[in-house]
Amino acid sequence: MFLSDLSIKQPVLATMMMVALVVLGLFSYRELSTDLFPKVDLPVVSIVTRYPGVSPETVETEVTKRIEEAVNPIEGVRHITSTTSEGFSSILIEFELGTNIHTAAQDVRSKVSALRRDFPSEVEEPVIQRLDPAEIPIVSISMTSQELGPKQLTALAEKTIKKRLEGIEGVGSVTIVGGQRREIQVLLDLDRLKAYNLTIAEVVGALRSGNLEVPAGKINHGPLEELVRIEGKLPEPEMFSNLIIKTIRDVPVYLHELATVVDGYEEQRSLALLNGERALALEIRRQSGTNTVDMARAVKAAVPKLNEELQGRAVLRIVRDTSVFIEESIADVKITMILGGIFTVLVVYVFLNSWRSTVITGLTLPVSVISAFLMMRILGFTINMLTLMGLSLAIGLLIDDAIVVRENIVRHMQQGRDHYEAARVGTSEIGLAVVATTFTVIAVFVPVAFMGGIIGRFFYEFGLTVAFAVLVSLFVSFTMDPMLSSRWFDPAIEAGIRRRGIARVLEVFDRWFERTHGVYERAIAFSLRHRFLILGVALLSFLGALVLAPRLGSAFFPEFDRGEFQVSFKAAPGSSIEQSETVARQIGKIISGQEGVAYTYATIGSGYTGALNEGSIYVKLKPKRERGLSYWDLRAGLRGQLSAFGAARISVEDVEEMGDAKPIQVSVRGPELKELDLLSAGLMQIMREVPGTVDVDRSLDREKPEVKVTLDRKLASDLGIRLDSLAMTLRAMLNGEVATQYEDADGDAYDVRVRLSENQRRSVDTLEDVEMLSTKKDAAGKDMLIPVAQVASFSRSTSSSQIRRMDLIREVRVSANTAGRPLGDVIQGIRDRRSRLDLPAGYEIVYTGQAEDMRESFQYVNRALLLAVIFIYVILASQFGSFTHPLAIMLSLPLSLIGVVVMLWAAGDTLNMMSMIGLILLMGLVTKNAILLVDYANRLRRSGMERTGALIKAGSTRLRTIIMTTLAMIFGMLPLAFEIGEGAEIRAPMARAVIGGLITSTLLTLVAVPVVYSLLDDLTARLQRAGLFVTAPRTRQLTIDD
Template sequence: MILSDLSIKRPIFATVMILALVVLGIFSYRRLSVEMFPNVEFPVVSVVTTFPGASPETVERELSKRIEEAVNQVAGVKHVFSTSRESVSTVVVEFRLEEKVNDAAQEVRAKVASIRGTLPTGIEEPIIQKLDFNAAPVAALAVQSTGMSVRDLTTLVEKKIKKRFESVAGVGKVDMVGGQKREIKVELDPVRLDAIGLGVNDVVNGIRSENTNTPLGRITRDSSEYPLRIEGKPDRADQYRQMVISQRNGRPIPLSEVAQVSDGVEEKRKLALVNGQPAIGLDIYKQSGGNQVELVDTIKKVIAKVQKELPPGVTISLVRDGSIMTRESLSDVQDTLIIGGILTVLIVFCFINSWRSTVITGVTLPISVISAFIVMNAMGMTLNVMTLMALSLAIGLLIDDAIVVRENIVRHLELGKDHMEASRFGTAEIGLAVFATTMSIVAVFVPVAFMKGIVGRFFYQFGISVAFAVLVSLFVSFTLDPMLSSRWHDPSIHLQGKRKGIARWLELFNCWFDSASERYRFAIGLALDHRMAVMGLALASFVAGVAIFLTLESSFMAQYDKGEFQISFKSAPDASLAETENRMQAVLTAIRDFPEIDHTYTTIGAGDSGTVRDGLLYIKLRERDQRKKNQFLLQRQVRERLQQVAGLTFSIEEVGQIGGAQKPLNVNLKGDDLALLKQLAARLKNELYKVPGIVDLAVTLENDIPEYRLRVDRDKALSAGVTTSDIVGALSRMVGGEAISTFEDEDGDAVDVRVRVAADLRRNPAQLDTLKISVPDGKGGVKLMPLGSLTSTVTATSPTEINRRDLARQITVSANLDNVPIGTAVKYVEAASKRINMPPGYSLNLSGEAEDMAESFGYMAESLLLAVIFVYLILAAQFESFFEPFAIMLSLPLSIVGMAGMLKLTGDTVNIMSLIGLIMLMGLVTKNAILLVDYAKVLRERDGMDRRDAVILAGHTRLRPIIMTTLAMIFGMLPLFMAIGAGAEMRAPMARAVVGGLLTSTILTLLVVPVMYTLLDDFSCWLKLKWRGKEFAK
């Protein structure tokens, strides 16, 4: 072969090429970012529009539906979702994964702009932006104080601590949760306002006119010019009390005469707790593409520096470290890779019994792994679980080519050839077969890399990494290995019977193996004499494998112990912040005695859509070696405790799961009548309650919010000369409060000035009736009129939100799964849906994990088919035959029984990882068959050997490399197979599927492939005879 011959003749040239790969690989490794998973960009765009004061029904009718219809026309749209809440419409447009998110966002902007004129007046400008599902906080900090007031602590956090972390390189943003900012509170006294004859608008206008710094022009003096301005803004908070807001009968009216002015804090609407104690939380987000692990390390250093600068009694702590799982997973995968490499090299040493041959063979491993970093860096990949797992699984593959080449060279050395001749001839003899086996592996992983859907995005880096590493191993096997074999003479090859110590024991092992290979010669002959029986055995194995496979349960991804989980909860629909906090304290009390819990971090009202009824409890567990229970057992016990807490609905969720934090089981009911949808959802929920393992059931829109509604008497309002918007404007200021201006503090930062009626005057609807608003007096002025004379108050209920999907209303029944695979849960849902009798015009569909699983399994089936086709084409090209590849392809179905049997034995499901293992098997199991059939053809064509003798000799000769490569692959995957370490439960099914498939396919291949080869050869000869007979007849 050209490469091997060139490397043998020019050893320095070969060495330089390999060193270049290693140097480039090391430099590339240093540039790789570190992440838990590949950074996948989902083409999802949101349109958020605010309509102050509008009910969910109004928001749906006037905003959500119109925007949905517009954006649904954009090319590439997969789904359109909308959520209509009070005052806010959120429309989410999900595009097909192949669409570019920036182009999609631009198209959505254009469509929304085209209908902007049809949307109601009074709305705020729609905010259109890309959604980043990877934008989870990398860290959460908690600041606590033993003596500082809430206001002072909030000011300290906002002005110093928060800004300090915002300036850290790599930080995208920092969100503050909890605390109460400083606020100038102007609490109006309706009685005094009425006595003086002032309306709330008069007060607001008066404050705004007085609280301003206005330029007045310029003063020119001699040759100089000076700007002139008036500083009307108070420089002290107490100066607001003396601010003149109006005049009556020539008398100035100070603000203190009609309102209570105080320098206080904003209304409490958010809360953070650490182990149940008040705190101010800081959620830190990284910039896109940043290195998560390095950023958290930097944050820890900044925490240590900031702590030294804080006042006594103030502490800052890291309560949530998003890099822990990443560190542990990457560390364990790296350990797996190293251990797998060591085990693989030991297998080689056991068979070759020479440390020089082992080094020549084993040097392929580090070179291939290091070189893989080149393509990872060049293609913008990261160092993550998928790429490292790819290299870990490929350990056995990377050394396979070197094993086969070196073993063949050693065999020729034992036949008496010198090192130069043995290296040249041994590499050339096996070169085509090695090339074909490597290409069959590449042919399997390339379709994996280019699968569609979510799974394709996550496995892209996996497939590319393996394919490139395997190609590098082929290159090393054809360059460095023959060069070293020709130059570095191995005297141990000729020490048969003279070895000592462990070498002597290994020599005895190899003698035993040689005798076993002689018995294998007899077994091949016996199989050739009973070909139909052997084929019957193969068929029975395949049928058994399919039967076992069909009994396996299915899931999207195997669960694994992350050492942390979170609980999202909702209190009663009418609960206040204080009531929600009370419920949360009851939860913390219920779980306090679990020794496995390290600490808790609670937030209430956090996030853009969070209310005082919404909360999130993050639970960090102790290290695995410090607790007796795994995460899932603890979650089950926590769930049992929380079911005893009244006034609370909750859901236990994974932290940072792929695709968001929604529950795994989501059943969507679609139709137009909201009341009927609620009935159907309630019936479905009751059916699912009966199923063991389906837990945390919840229904959207299950509980409406009680509310008071003011109905405007149109006739009275018309006669009074007032509009609904006038009433809304006045009431929103008096009841809801409005930040009408700002006050500059001593640091130059803005402090809101908020106008509102005192809290004790807005506790019930009757008090609202006495509030007065300004109306025209018919004489060019205004007068005050009680609100009760224009409106009436009724009690009602309203949905918290209205959800829609693909232009139709939707209610979702969601649930968590406790030891029930998603595939089994889907079967339960399908059975339950038949019992609830969906009426015409109403439909039921699954989303979330079930939808992702069905879609991904379909794409993986396509990838499996492509892999099989590509392998066949490569084999046909190698053997220059369309028939002979079928002898090798028969080894593919023989792996099913081992793969399915192993998954059944270990209790694993058919999931993304195990299916990737099945696809890998399509390339791995052909390697052994290629070595056997290729050498049989060489013996027949080169040496003119009889077919039976050629097949038997080929099996006998290739048994050693076949067993070596198989054991190398199995032992290389053994650390993954054992599922030891962080996140190993997720990765293990892939290794288990491969190991099980390799075991059965290797055993059966050694007998079935020789038989199938002879059968196909007979069939080919029969066809030729038939063809020649027809030609002769003509």
């Protein structure tokens, strides 16, 4: 074999190749970013448009529907989802994977830009951007003070803390939640306005013209030039009171005669509570493409310095840090890798009873793992849970080739060959089988790496990382292992050597294991005499596993303890921020009373829509060892206590990162909201009947109270009042209008807002008295002021608080969490009962969310599994030059399913993405043992041995190697299977599936594969005798030297 011969002849070259791989790998490792999961570019574009003070129905008609219809023809659009609420439109456009998202986003901007001129003038500029995972807050910091008031605390946060944090490398943006920004408020007295025959528009105009700084030009003095600037900015807020609004009969009317000027703060639209007490929060987001962990470390390092500089005026505290879980999870996976490597090496030492042989084989592990970092750096991968988990699972696999090569070399040494010859012949003899086993493993990882959908993007790095590490392990096994075996004399393999200490104990084990060879030879002989009995036992075991499999249940991903969760609540539509705060305090008090809760952090009005009746409470738990209850028992107990809370709709769920946190999402679609209301209510009732569903809710809220103003168009036209003038006047009176800005000594600008005083904004009767300037003149040619009540009527009504649309059709989204039952079983229960709901024509029910993701992902996994099996057969048929021998080897595949099902059932796991990926991995592993057995049996038959003797001899000879490699793989995965560390629950099912499959496939392969091999051989012979096959001339099977 070229590689092994070259390495044996050129040991320095072989050593330097290994050194180069390790050095490059170590340098690459230092450059790799760290994150929880691989970087995945989501092909989603969002469009957010604000239309202040307008009802959801109007926003839907004037903005949402127009944009949806404009962007729908864009190539690659998969789904369009929109949410419309009061004064707010949010549209998410999901494109097909593979779409150039930059081009797609530009197409969206072009379409929306063309619509912009058709929008009402009050519609704000749409904000169009790609949906970036970097927009998720990484660190949340609370800011409290015993000395400063809300306005001063907000100013300190804006001027100092926010800017300092945004200057940290990697920080993209800092958003303040719960701040009360300074605002100069001009609170008009309606009676005084009427007394002076003035309108709000005149007040706004006077403020704008009276607070200006205008450049007047420049004066040239020869070589010098001076700018002329008219300084009209008011230096103090109190000076606004003395502005002249209008002169009536030569008498000036000052602002203080019409209004009260207050140096206050903006109307609060968001709120933050730390343990039930008001606080100011800073949500920190990272720059796209930056390292999450490094950014969070820099922020955490800056917080103590800022606290020191604040000198007690305010206190900063980190209340949420997503990087902690990432760091702990990655650290724990590294520990499992190290433990797996130690266990694997110990297995090798136990079987080989030689520390030198153990070192020769064990060196494959660090070289392969470290070299994988080089490939990760070249391809732009990150150190994340999936890439490290792949390397952890592959620990026993990486040393597998080295074990096979070294064990075969040692066998030749024990037969009398010298080290040099044994290394050369032993490697060459086993080489083709090792190549075949390695490529069968790679054959299962390549389909995993190239699965479709978002799930394929997540496992792309996983599959390629393991595949590359396995290739490197093959390279090391054919270079460094034979080189060291030829040069490094190992006295431990010499017969009759005197052993001491643990070596003597292991020698006893070795002698016992040698005796098992005889037992195994008799077992093979018995199996070959009772072939159909053995096949029957294997078949019954397989059928038993199929019967047991449905009891596993199915889920998308395993649930895991992150040490945190959130409680979302939704108060009655129209609730004020004060009412929502009361609800949040009450819920927070119940949460804080639970055993194991460290603290709570609540936010109101900071969600995607900014609704004041919605909020979420982040719950941070104490470390696992300090909790009296498990993570799931704590959540279940809390859910039970909150179920009786009637002031809001409550959901206990995972921390939301992107999208809805609830796993069950069912869309009821159709044209009419009233019918959707009835259908969604019926679906909610059905879902509540399904065991395992909790927190059942829907997107359709109770209708929000409103006051409708109806204009008498004929009368208004006669009196010179336009509809837009009415709307603008009332909006200015209630919401206020920013007339100008006040600049303080530091150059910071604050809005000057004109509106009615608070007591006059509480009654509809006040609005009826508001006067508007007519476009017509009276008989004397003077301006006319027309009371609103003269041209409009007021009535109380209700309207939808939120309207959702999916693919241009209205929808109501019914959602739920699961508890105590797998997601797949719950979804199936809903599907079974859905037929009770009669759908009118034009209405449909569509499953979305995790149910759709799980269905789609399982399809991709099944395709990857099928491709893996096909690739394995192609590789085996090519190696053995036979269409039937690969079938005998592939009998290991269904036999492995027995152990997978039993192990998952015993551990209480479900059939989920992680266990299914483990099943695919298993397809490549379980064939390795059968390949070694069949390859050697064929070699013996070609040398003249009859079939039964060849099978018995091959099994006996390869028994040690098969058991050793299997145990090495099992012990290498044990740390993963035992759920060691943070997030271990998500990793464990994959390892358990592999371990269970390895155990049963190995035990059954040792007896079932020889049986099937013989049966297929007999079948081939019969077909040849029947003339169905033409017997080809006997040819030599390919060897690695070919």
